[in-house]
Amino acid sequence: xxxxxxxxxxxxxxxxxxxxxxxxxxxxxxxxxxxxxxxxxxxxxxxxxxxxxxxxxxxxxxxxxxxxxxxxxxxxxxxxxxxxxxxxxxxxxxxxxxxxxxxxxxxxxxxxxxxxxxxxxxxxxxxxxxxxxxxxxxxxxxxxxxxxxxxxxxxxxxxxxxxxxxxxxxxxxxxxxxxxxxxxxxxxxxxxxxxxxxxxxxxxxxxxxxxxxxxxxxxxxxxxxxxxxxxxxxxxxxxxxxxxxxxxxxxxxxxxxxxxxxxxxxxxxxxxxxxxxxxxxxxxxxxxxxxxxxxxxxxxxxxxxxxxxxxxxxxxxxxxxxxxxxxxxxxxxxxxxxxxxxxxxxxxxxxxxxxxxxxxxxxxxxxxxxxxxxxxxxxxxxxxxxxxxxxxxxxxxxxxxxxxxxxxxxxxxxxxxxxxxxxxxxxxxxxxxxxxxxxxxxxxxxxxxxxxxxxxxxxxxxxxxxxxxxxxxxxxxxxxxxxxxxxxxxxxxxxxxxxxxxxxxxxxxxxxxxxxxxxxxxxxxxxxxxxxxxxxxxxxxxxxxxxxxxxxxxxxxxxxxxxxxxxxxxxxxxxxxxxxxxxxxxxxxxxxxxxxxxxxx
Numbered sequence: 001x002x003x004x005x006x007x008x009x010x011x012x013x014x015x016x017x018x019x020x021x022x023x024x025x026x027x028x029x030x031x032x033x034x035x036x037x038x039x040x041x042x043x044x045x046x047x048x049x050x051x052x053x054x055x056x057x058x059x060x061x062x063x064x065x066x067x068x069x070x071x072x073x074x075x076x077x078x079x080x081x082x083x084x085x086x087x088x089x090x091x092x093x094x095x096x097x098x099x100x101x102x103x104x105x106x107x108x109x110x111x112x113x114x115x116x117x118x119x120x121x122x123x124x125x126x127x128x129x130x131x132x133x134x135x136x137x138x139x140x141x142x143x144x145x146x147x148x149x150x151x152x153x154x155x156x157x158x159x160x161x162x163x164x165x166x167x168x169x170x171x172x173x174x175x176x177x178x179x180x181x182x183x184x185x186x187x188x189x190x191x192x193x194x195x196x197x198x199x200x201x202x203x204x205x206x207x208x209x210x211x212x213x214x215x216x217x218x219x220x221x222x223x224x225x226x227x228x229x230x231x232x233x234x235x236x237x238x239x240x241x242x243x244x245x246x247x248x249x250x251x252x253x254x255x256x257x258x259x260x261x262x263x264x265x266x267x268x269x270x271x272x273x274x275x276x277x278x279x280x281x282x283x284x285x286x287x288x289x290x291x292x293x294x295x296x297x298x299x300x301x302x303x304x305x306x307x308x309x310x311x312x313x314x315x316x317x318x319x320x321x322x323x324x325x326x327x328x329x330x331x332x333x334x335x336x337x338x339x340x341x342x343x344x345x346x347x348x349x350x351x352x353x354x355x356x357x358x359x360x361x362x363x364x365x366x367x368x369x370x371x372x373x374x375x376x377x378x379x380x381x382x383x384x385x386x387x388x389x390x391x392x393x394x395x396x397x398x399x400x401x402x403x404x405x406x407x408x409x410x411x412x413x414x415x416x417x418x419x420x421x422x423x424x425x426x427x428x429x430x431x432x433x434x435x436x437x438x439x440x441x442x443x444x445x446x447x448x449x450x451x452x453x454x455x456x457x458x459x460x461x462x463x464x465x466x467x468x469x470x471x472x473x474x475x476x477x478x479x480x481x482x483x484x485x486x487x488x489x490x491x492x493x494x495x496x497x498x499x500x501x502x503x504x505x506x507x508x509x510x511x512x513x514x515x516x517x518x519x520x521x522x523x524x525x526x527x528x529x530x531x532x533x534x535x536x537x538x539x540x541x542x543x544x545x546x547x548x549x550x551x552x553x554x555x556x557x558x559x560x561x562x563x564x565x566x567x568x569x570x571x572x573x574x575x576x577x578x579x580x581x582x583x584x585x586x587x588x589x590x591x592x593x594x595x596x597x598x599x600x601x
């Protein structure tokens with residue numbers, strides 16, 4: 001046994017042995033795989049699962065996000081950035097809602113002064129927008145179908161801040177963190193590994209040592225992970241259950257939220273060939289008393305005996321008594337599309353048949369109570385009847401993309417694609433750094449370059465869009481300046497006369513339009529909008545066909561680009577692994593000092 005620890009029986013010892021100056025293929029592969037796995041797995045902070053999501057659905061959802069983070073890590077950055085902006089906005093609203101009031105409104109017994117024991121933080125905001133607050137109807141009289149628990153979205157929490165801030169859970173930041181499956185220490189370990197790998201790649205560049213394609217790909221993911229952790233540092237990780245509110249005081253507001261969200265849409269039909277409009281209830285309702293005073297007896301929910309009302313039918317002409325709610329016949333809720341396919345193989349013909357169902361609400365007792373409570377909430381909180389989906393509550397998983405229609409938290413239609421293009425271009429630009437690297441064959445080098453350019457191509461799109469915006473702005477300014485100069489010249493050339501006891505009037509004008517701007521400028525200056533409107537009026541069918549063709553061409557172009565883009569991404573991943581076995585000898589020389597930093601290999 002002693003010989004196993006001292007084979008030669010020598011008394012010579014070594015105080016300190018330096019790390020080897022080379023590394024092997026296994027070390028390179030294992031380091032990249034461990035770093036990549038740790039970065040992808042730990043950086044994904046999913047929202048709370050929906051009410052009906054089982055363990056398989058949770059596992060598949062996480063697996064899908066992992067696959068997406070491997071292929072497109074920049075989308076994870078965009079998601080984290082959007083959620084952080086939403087959380088910051090919600091924190092501002094919470095600060096305003098929880099601001100101490102000097103005095104309560106006279107006679108307002110439901111909004112008495114309240115004091116919170118715990119301060120609302122960014123951790124609370126992240127927890128709220130990820131589905132951490134739910135409302136249970138908890139009523140003997142059912143007003144929500146199947147008394148389903150409703151999860152508040154960011155819009156729903158914002159509405160709660162404005163009208164019932166005292167109902168917001170008063171829990172500490174430590175309680176929210178206690179629900180999280182990950183602590184700051186575990187996040188720190190992942191950040192240390194990602195930072196060590198990035199520093200190692202930079203050290204190799206500084207020492208003029210080659211970097212493999214796999215290391216470059218892992219470097220991009222590690223860099224994205226660091227950015228995501230900065231944005232999501234205070235977001236809880238893998239919370240399973242929300243905090244449920246069961247106060248009866250919230251019933252009217254919950255009914256309003258339900259009717260203004262997709263939760264009140266007609267359920268999807270079992271027949272896959274049939275689709276029905278997905279308008280919420282409020283979008284399919286017209287409030288005929290909206291312009292009347294709140295004191296009107298026809299719109300007061302308390303002036304009608306609801307207990308004696310049997311199941312009721314609401315139509316376009318017959319409103320529900322006590323609410324003024326009647327059917328909006330123009331809603332897509334009544335439209336049913338049936339897809340037919342005739343023939344087989346290449347002779348298959350697909351066509352769609354559109355039916356208009358009767359615009360009728362056959363209200364049950366549950367529906368009547370919900371409509372009554374929603375009307376009560378509108379009167380109590382001075383809410384309007386929305387004409388679109390507000391996404392205030394959901395019974396499913398709150399989407400990570402935070403794509404809420406007409407929400408103050410969503411990205412604008414212009415900046416969202418531009419922001420995503422910038423991040424995507426940066427990811428592609430990193431892979432373009434290996435432009436002159438060594439490849440197994442010339443064809444693989446060409447494919448790598450083309451793929452890197454395709455991924456970085458959104459940067460060119462940004463430049464083109466910015467130039468078009470500048471050109472449009474310059475054209476508007478030039479046209480305005482030209483019109484102003486022309487009107488001055490036209491006014492100066494007209495002979496002037498003095499009206500009796502009145503101002504100097506130019507001939508061909510009136511005191512209301514002293515410059516004759518419209519009459520003089522009309523033959524020469526005609527706006528582009530006038531031309532378009534006249535063209536549409538003369539040939540509506542032609543313009544409709546052109547518009548349909550433009551949408552088809554745009555959809556085809558976008559679909560083709562996404563397909564090619566996905567193939568380019570897949571090839572970069574494949575080539576990154578393949579080139580590990582075709583590296584020059586210098587690629588296996590280890591860096592001198594990064595080996596002594598803490599990391600996992």
